Amino acid sequence: MVTQIISDDEAMDKIMPGNPQVKKVEKVKKMKSGLVPKDDRRTVGEATVENPRMRCENIDVYYNDGEKKAINNISLDIGCNEVIAMIGPSGCGKSTFLRSLNRMNDTIEGCRVDGKILLDGKNIYDKQVDVVPLRAQVGMVFQKPNPFPKSIYDNVAYGPRIHGLVQNKAQSDELVETSLKRAGLWEEVKDRLDQPGTGLSGGQQQRLCIARTIAVGPEVILMDEPCSALDPIATAIIEDLIDELRQEYSIAIVTHSMQQASRVSQRTAYFHLGDLIEIGPTEQIFLNPLHQLTQDYITGRFG
Numbered sequence: 001m002v003t004q005i006i007s008d009d010e011a012m013d014k015i016m017p018g019n020p021q022v023k024k025v026e027k028v029k030k031m032k033s034g035l036v037p038k039d040d041r042r043t044v045g046e047a048t049v050e051n052p053r054m055r056c057e058n059i060d061v062y063y064n065d066g067e068k069k070a071i072n073n074i075s076l077d078i079g080c081n082e083v084i085a086m087i088g089p090s091g092c093g094k095s096t097f098l099r100s101l102n103r104m105n106d107t108i109e110g111c112r113v114d115g116k117i118l119l120d121g122k123n124i125y126d127k128q129v130d131v132v133p134l135r136a137q138v139g140m141v142f143q144k145p146n147p148f149p150k151s152i153y154d155n156v157a158y159g160p161r162i163h164g165l166v167q168n169k170a171q172s173d174e175l176v177e178t179s180l181k182r183a184g185l186w187e188e189v190k191d192r193l194d195q196p197g198t199g200l201s202g203g204q205q206q207r208l209c210i211a212r213t214i215a216v217g218p219e220v221i222l223m224d225e226p227c228s229a230l231d232p233i234a235t236a237i238i239e240d241l242i243d244e245l246r247q248e249y250s251i252a253i254v255t256h257s258m259q260q261a262s263r264v265s266q267r268t269a270y271f272h273l274g275d276l277i278e279i280g281p282t283e284q285i286f287l288n289p290l291h292q293l294t295q296d297y298i299t300g301r302f303g
């Protein structure tokens with residue numbers, strides 16, 4: 001718990017270390033705790049990074065043809081080779097925001113996304129953007145492993161084939177092997193590639209889904225509570241894998257587990273009722289949050 005009393009200037013300096021992208025907290029009300037008060041819903045912390053892979057600018061998301069606003073003016077960057085965790089109480093908009101990063105919200109009738117999301121500098125919401133290659137570039141792994149009702153081999157080979165990434169069987173074989181190796185599954189399945197993917201254990205199925213995502217050459221991998229259906233051993237294997245995958249990809253993960261966020265991520269974003277309340281280095285968010293709402297959540301007083 002932060003207990004020192006600090007001046008407005010000191011608080012500003014701590015909260016907004018010279019970042020023009022994030023709206024400034026002009027006047028931080030002095031509190032005994034030194035934390036930003038609950039009713040101040042402007043983002044605190046460093047939302048931008050130097051070389052972003054993705055940059056989200058002023059994102060609003062609406063459901064039911066505009067009747068319900070689920071995301072309120074969120075700006076944040078996803079860096080190269082980082083894992084960013086998105087945490088917050090149920091219904092705060094984590095999955096909605098995650099889905100806006102590869103236009104999965106387009107598939108929900110009555111859902112609208114306003115604002116800009118730049119992938120390597122290009123707005124993914126531009127009219128001419130084809131969502132099929134976009135969703136290969138920004139792949140997604142879901143809560144429940146969802147392999148296709150096909151063989152292990154075909155689960156991985158299908159995407160590269162339809163995206164024209166392989167020209168013949170030898171290339172396909174090689175890509176299947178590399179992708180399964182990167183997903184840490186090769187040794188367990190190399191002798192039964194022709195068997196159904198649905199016959200694997202839950203943890204293996206999730207790694208198969210990760211291999212399938214990797215096979216089409218993504219830059220960013222979105223993970224929506226990827227371990228919530230898994231036991232602790234399978235969870236630990238996936239968490240180690242996430243750490244390895246960071247060497248090559250940017251990863252955004254929604255998780256309900258604060259332990260998981262602290263184990264796998266370098267930066268953490270705390271959402272609350274559609275607002276991005278605080279973002280910063282994971283250790284700082286968990287050990288020394290700047291906002292009262294973040295503090296309440298991580299100490300179990302909320303959510």
Ligand SMILES: Nc1ncnc2c1ncn2[C@@H]1O[C@H](COP(=O)(O)OP(=O)(O)OP(=O)(O)O)[C@@H](O)[C@H]1O
Pocket residue numbers: 063064068070088089090091092093094095096097108
């Ligand atoms: N398809 C939809 N149609 C209408 N409202 C929706 C839809 N999906 C989500 N919402 C609403 O948008 C808000 C944010 O939901 P979302 O699922 O993104 O939150 P979340 O933080 O991921 O929640 P959880 O942790 O429970 O998965 C909630 O109020 C939810 O009821």
